[in-house]
Amino acid sequence: MILHTNIKIKTEYLTLQPVKELYIDDILEHFTKDVTQYMPFNPEGDRKDIVNFVSESERGLSQNTDLVMVVLDSTETFIGCCGIHDITEESIELGLWLKESSQGKGFGTEIITALIKFLEKNFTFKYILYPVDENNIASKKIPEKLGFTPAKKYKKFKNTFTDLNIVEYRKYY
Numbered sequence: 001m002i003l004h005t006n007i008k009i010k011t012e013y014l015t016l017q018p019v020k021e022l023y024i025d026d027i028l029e030h031f032t033k034d035v036t037q038y039m040p041f042n043p044e045g046d047r048k049d050i051v052n053f054v055s056e057s058e059r060g061l062s063q064n065t066d067l068v069m070v071v072l073d074s075t076e077t078f079i080g081c082c083g084i085h086d087i088t089e090e091s092i093e094l095g096l097w098l099k100e101s102s103q104g105k106g107f108g109t110e111i112i113t114a115l116i117k118f119l120e121k122n123f124t125f126k127y128i129l130y131p132v133d134e135n136n137i138a139s140k141k142i143p144e145k146l147g148f149t150p151a152k153k154y155k156k157f158k159n160t161f162t163d164l165n166i167v168e169y170r171k172y173y
Helices: 021-030 047-062 107-122 137-145
Strands: 015-018 067-072 078-085 091-098 127-133 149-159 162-172
Touching: 015 047, 015 107, 021 047, 021 067, 021 078, 047 067, 078 107, 091 107, 107 127, 107 137, 127 137, 137 162
Parallel strands: 091 127
Antiparallel strands: 015 067, 067 078, 078 091, 127 162, 149 162
């Protein structure tokens, strides 16, 4: 499949669509230290970082390797971002973050389920990866509910003081 900017994935309550400049301020506001506690990112509140993120996301889309999307609720309010990354015939990686007020409502499972259905319909691959920090109990529940199994563990640098302990979940086909 060739990725394009008009892709929309709709679920019962949400719409996923490619990230674009329109959402820079939303991402800047909600991509906080608390939201990224278990992610290899250290937000500094610098708008330039988000502009670069959007630009890199658009480049990945044009190169057909990544599809980074904003997540909007039924009122088209921004609630987070998700992504399909490193698309190859071997594997595809999924990622997700939600603003604090949208966490714990089942949106994560709804989003990942929709991304899996999209991948199964449009791509051929051997497995899907879903890396999660082992201390992020809420996020670990998503792949466990959806039939993923832990495949390996590794450390990932977060900052000078912290390494993440990643469990890489996989769903094989």
